[in-house]
Amino acid sequence: MKPITRIHSRTAVLADENIDTDRIIPARFLTTTTREGLGKLCFHDWRYRADGSDNPAFPLNQPQAQGCSIVVAGRNFGCGSSREHAPWALLDYGVQAVLCSEIADIFRGNALKNGLLAIVIDELEHRWLLKHPGIELVIDVREQFIALPDGGRISFRLEPFARHCLLNGVDQLGYLLQHSDAISHYEQSEKAA
Amino acid sequence: MAKTLFEKVWDAHVVVPETTDTPAVLYVDLHLVHEVTSPQAFSELRERGLQLRRPDRMLATLDHSTPTLPTNADGSRPYANAEAQAQVTQLETNCREFGVELHGWDSADRGIVHVIGPELGATQPGMTIVCGDSHTSTHGAFGALAFGIGTTEVGHVMATQCLLQRKPKTMAIHVDGQLPAGISAKDLILHIIGTIGVDGGTGYVLEYRGAAIEALSMDERMTVCNMSIEAGARAGLIAPDDTAFAWLKGRPRTPQGAAWDAAVATWRALRSDDGATYDREVRIDANAVKPTVTYGTHPGMAIAMDAPVPAATNAQEHRALDYMQSKPGQPMQGTPVDVVFVGSCTNSRLSDLREAANVLRGRRVADGVRMLVVPGSEAVRRDAEREGLHQVFTAAGAEWRVPGCSMCIAMNGDLAQPGQLVVSTSNRNFEGRQGKGARTVLASPATAAASALAGRIADPREYLVEAA
Ligand code: SF4
Numbered sequence: 001m002k003p004i005t006r007i008h009s010r011t012a013v014l015a016d017e018n019i020d021t022d023r024i025i026p027a028r029f030l031t032t033t034t035r036e037g038l039g040k041l042c043f044h045d046w047r048y049r050a051d052g053s054d055n056p057a058f059p060l061n062q063p064q065a066q067g068c069s070i071v072v073a074g075r076n077f078g079c080g081s082s083r084e085h086a087p088w089a090l091l092d093y094g095v096q097a098v099l100c101s102e103i104a105d106i107f108r109g110n111a112l113k114n115g116l117l118a119i120v121i122d123e124l125e126h127r128w129l130l131k132h133p134g135i136e137l138v139i140d141v142r143e144q145f146i147a148l149p150d151g152g153r154i155s156f157r158l159e160p161f162a163r164h165c166l167l168n169g170v171d172q173l174g175y176l177l178q179h180s181d182a183i184s185h186y187e188q189s190e191k192a193a
Numbered sequence: 194m195a196k197t198l199f200e201k202v203w204d205a206h207v208v209v210p211e212t213t214d215t216p217a218v219l220y221v222d223l224h225l226v227h228e229v230t231s232p233q234a235f236s237e238l239r240e241r242g243l244q245l246r247r248p249d250r251m252l253a254t255l256d257h258s259t260p261t262l263p264t265n266a267d268g269s270r271p272y273a274n275a276e277a278q279a280q281v282t283q284l285e286t287n288c289r290e291f292g293v294e295l296h297g298w299d300s301a302d303r304g305i306v307h308v309i310g311p312e313l314g315a316t317q318p319g320m321t322i323v324c325g326d327s328h329t330s331t332h333g334a335f336g337a338l339a340f341g342i343g344t345t346e347v348g349h350v351m352a353t354q355c356l357l358q359r360k361p362k363t364m365a366i367h368v369d370g371q372l373p374a375g376i377s378a379k380d381l382i383l384h385i386i387g388t389i390g391v392d393g394g395t396g397y398v399l400e401y402r403g404a405a406i407e408a409l410s411m412d413e414r415m416t417v418c419n420m421s422i423e424a425g426a427r428a429g430l431i432a433p434d435d436t437a438f439a440w441l442k443g444r445p446r447t448p449q450g451a452a453w454d455a456a457v458a459t460w461r462a463l464r465s466d467d468g469a470t471y472d473r474e475v476r477i478d479a480n481a482v483k484p485t486v487t488y489g490t491h492p493g494m495a496i497a498m499d500a501p502v503p504a505a506t507n508a509q510e511h512r513a514l515d516y517m518q519s520k521p522g523q524p525m526q527g528t529p530v531d532v533v534f535v536g537s538c539t540n541s542r543l544s545d546l547r548e549a550a551n552v553l554r555g556r557r558v559a560d561g562v563r564m565l566v567v568p569g570s571e572a573v574r575r576d577a578e579r580e581g582l583h584q585v586f587t588a589a590g591a592e593w594r595v596p597g598c599s600m601c602i603a604m605n606g607d608l609a610q611p612g613q614l615v616v617s618t619s620n621r622n623f624e625g626r627q628g629k630g631a632r633t634v635l636a637s638p639a640t641a642a643a644s645a646l647a648g649r650i651a652d653p654r655e656y657l658v659e660a661a
Contacts, residue, residue, distance in 0.1 A: 017509045018391055018491045022623040027604045031258055031276035033232035033283050035344075045625050074509065076392040079425060079491070080623060082327040083230065084343035105361075105395060105427055106327060110343035159359060160214045172345070173241075176353045179209055179218050183246075183355055186208040186220055 001115050003169035006140050007096050012065035013133040014073045020080035021107060025089045027081070038085055039092030064134050069096040072129045076100075078107025078118070087111040087118075097139055099146070101126035112162040113172060117141070125154045141166050195466035198432050199363050199398045202338040202463070206321045208355055216357040222320040223337075224350045226253040226293065227306045228284040229604075230325030234348035235287040245291050246354045252315050253288050253295040255281055256305045258605050261567050261594035270298070273606030304570020304596045307331040307419065307538035311411070312572050314444025318433035318460040323350060328538050328620065329428075330421040334414035335441070336433035336463045338398070341422065361427065362472035364397040365465075368405040370480040375654040377548065378413035379540060379618065379637035381405070382420045383485040383495040385477055391493030394426030397473065400465065401431050405479035411440040412544040419539045420620050423492035432464035484652050486525050487622045487635040489513035494622075498526040498640070498650055516624055517632050518614075525634065525650050531613035533564040533591075533645040534627070535638050537601035540618035541569030543576050545638040549618075550585040552642035552656045557590050559648030564591035565607065567599040591645065603627045616644040 029041045047058045054061045060071075071090075077100045078086060087110050090098070097117035111118035117139060121129075129135075138147040141163060146154040158166070165172060196204070209218035231253075238245070245251065258277040260270050272278040288295035296303040302313060307328055310316040316332045322339035323329060325347040332339035346356055366389075372381060386393075399421050401414075409417065414431050421429030431437075438457050441447050448456045483497035490513040496502065504521040505511040514521065519528075535541070535549045546568065558564045566586045568574040574596055577583055583593045599607040601619035603626065609615045611630025618641050622633035636644070639653035646656065 015508065016512065017507075018493075020491065020621075020623045022621070022626050026625055026629070027602045030229050030604055031274070031280045033280055034236070035233050045629050076395070076425070079391065080327070080422075080621060082325060082341035082343055084233075084325075084345060102392060102395060104392070104425060106341055106343060110345065113343065113345045159216070161216050161357070164214065172357060173237075173349055173352060176218065176349055176355055176357060179355070180353070182208050182218065183220070183353060187354075190220075 001165070001169045001171060004115055004117070004166045005142055006138060007070065007117060008138045009069040009096070010067070010134050010136050011070045011072050011129065012060050012068035013130055014059055014071055015130050017074035018076045018079055019073060021078055021083050021086040022080055024078070024086040025083065030083060030085055032085070035088045037092065038089035039094065042089040042093035069094055070137055070139065071095050071098050072126070072133070073098055073100045074130070075102045077103050078111070079104040082106045082110070084110045084114070087114045087116045091116050099126070099129060112158070112166065115166065117166070119156050119158070121146070121154055121156050195468040195470070197363050197465040197469045197471060198336060198400055198430055198463055199338065200469070202319055202321065202336070203360060205319065206338070211359060216359045218355045219358045220321060221323050221350050221354055221356060222250060223310070223315055223322045224251045225306045225310055225322065225324035225329065226251055226347070227256050227324070227326065228280045229257045230344050231287065231347055232280065232283050233344050234325075234351055235291065237348045238351055243352045245293070245351050248292045250354060251293045252310065252313070253284060253293050254303055254306050254309055255284060255297050256596070257598045257602060259597045260605055261597045261599045261607055263595060273604070277605060301571055304572065305538045305541065305598055308541060308569035308573065311335065311415065312444065312570060314441055314447035317441065317447065317456070318437065319463050323356065327422045328419050330426070331415050331419040331538055333418040333421065333428050333430040334411060335437050336430060336460070338428055338430065340427040362397045364394060364399050364426070364473040364475065365471040366399055366401050366475050366477060367403040368401060368477045368479050369403050370405055370478050371408065372405055372479045372482055375639070375657050376482050376484065377637040377639060378409055378416040380482050380485040381479065382417045383487065383492065383635060384482045386420060386424045386492050387485065387495035388477060389424050389475055391423065391491045392425040394421060394424035397426050399424070399426045399429040400471070401429060402465070406431055407434065410544060411437060412542045415542070416539055420492065423620055433460050484637065484640050484654070486640065486650060487633070488517060488519040488525050490516055490622055490624050492620065492622060492635060495635070496525070498652060499524045526652060528614065528634070528650045530562055530616050530644050530648055530650060532609045532615040533558070533562060533641050534567070534600040534615055534617040534619065535641050536565065536567030536569070536599050537619035538569060539620045540638050541567060541573065543573050545618065546573065546577050546582050549638040549642040550582045552639050552653050553589040553591070553646065554585050556646050558645045562645050562648050564589070564645045565594060565600060566591050567594040568596050570596050600627050616641045616650060
């Protein structure tokens with residue numbers, strides 16, 4: 001994974017609450033055996049009309065949302081299925097960060113492991129961001145704040161290990177493998193017990 | 194210090210304790226695998242030249258992409274498409290190459306991953322169990338700490354048998370009283386989620402306790418724990434007791450003889466100590482639960498079927514009611530039904546099929562309604578057929594299928610058409626979950642069966658009273 005220190009983008013808003021992972025990528029596309037190329041399927045049934053053309057009612061299809069890689073989403077984003085296809089699809093679609101007052105547990109873990117910044121912010125600030133789409137933000141992972149155009153700051157807190165992995169491009173499997181001896185030791189003591 | 198059930202299981206599996214900077218390294222006793230969330234993890238292993246650390250602690254099955262119609266005349270399987278078939282073949286190849294026990298097409302035990310784990314006795318009290326599937330919470334019914342993980346973590350467990358985890362918070366859900374006659378565990382869990390909300394459990398492990406929980410059978414406990422994730426909780430737990438031990442005894446993977454007695458003695462300690470504290474506690478009155486259904490597009494939008502649908506209070510709820518065509522102020526009871534689905538890891542076990550059959554016996558599904566009954570496993574199918582339940586279903590005009598996830602996730606070709614209303618015993622009523630544009634109403638097997646007969650959402654107690 002590439003290290004991620006800052007993200008700079010305008011915001012797009014997906015105000016709906018409880019956007020589940022079936023909506024992010026419908027189950028019928030889960031027959032894939034790779035993680036690549038899912039961006040074109042992201043939000044499929046919301047984003048396209050029946051004839052395959054873009055649905056103008058989908059917020060991310062609107063002209064002002066083009067090129068935005070920060071999405072401000074309604075509460076409880078990513079609920080439902082544990083499919084990691086959801087963050088894979090979002091990243092491939094061009095989303096680099098999701099800001100929300102509450103993010104579903106499994107989705108958040110999956111997202112951070114793939115370098116998609118799933119960031120929980122306070123409710124008041126969340127409400128404000130939902131009402132102000134298109135503003136220019138800088139997300140600073142190291143200092144854990146979001147810089148607003150007027151110089152204001154929104155602070156957030158990432159789980160320290162997830163933040164460390166993002167900043168240093170740490171491979172979590174590599175980290176776990178370093179504990180092989182402790183794992184063997186645990187297995188032996190378990191057998192003895 | 195007094196510990197909760199969760200803390201006991203957690204503490205027993207910590208390989209490396211958590212610190213401010215790093216999560217705990219947590220040992221996994223059982224890793225369940227299916228075709229949808231594993232291929233990329235196997236590929237990762239291959240790319241890195243890694244082996245499985247403990248293939249003996251893995252168990253794989255085919256369930257999500259598999260057809261539920263029998264084989265074609267030429268012996269081929271009626272897959273929805275070439276990708277579905279390729280995904281199944283991929284898991285077969287991966288299991289062969291890496292030495293994982295797979296309950297594939299030739300197994301007498303194949304079925305939905307969360308149905309066969311317990312059936313085989315692979316699921317045991319006090320274990321940590323994971324699967325690349327959010328309904329892994331089902332196994333918590335046996336006092337196992339069981340939760341869904343993403344595909345990257347599937348790779349972690351494959352290579353190290355461990356996960357990096359922060360300790361979650363705990364929530365006790367006390368269910369007092371007794372469920373009224375004709376009210377099932379499904380009604381109870383829908384009622385609980387409707388009460389605490391679709392995100393009420395986020396960040397918590399739930400422990401269900403109290404008289405009404407102790408009175409549940411194992412099948413019913415699995416239904417309750419299964420839907421913990423629908424309240425945002427990754428895991429749900431119930432302390433194992435004699436009901437659980439009796440259910441597990443003699444199953445293929447459980448200890449036998451003296452080892453069984455020793456295991457039970459250890460398992461008896463798996464309950465929350467008196468005085469143990471939870472981060473949050475909720476009380477639910479079982480006596481107040483009625484036949485419960487969903488009216489919106491997430492499982493938290495659940496109410497008694499005879500209660501008026503609440504008015505929308507924000508844009509999302511408007512959208513949900515529009516999508517469902519649910520009418521504020523009117524009850525869901527009486528809504529016309531197009532499709533009825535009995536199945537999924539929530540409600541596809543023998544007792545669920547019996548519950549549906551008791552309502553259907555000697556009656557006919559209403560004209561214009563399509564009803565699918567999909568057993569959770571080959572074992573359930575065998576048992577049901579031995580009792581003649583399949584004949585009850587087919588005589589009523591329902592389709593009796595081969596085990597699999599089927600219309601719960603609608604990725605195998607079993608799906609509803611746009612606009613159709615499905616009364617479903619599965620666990621998710623998200624937009625498009627059962628087919629693009631399809632509308633899902635979650636319900637118990639008895640309610641599903643009653644609705645199939647009436648052609649409208651109906652109270653099963655009317656049929657049960659007549660039958661009695
Ligand atoms: S039955 Fe449904 S919820 Fe259960 S494992 Fe299959 S797809 Fe998932």
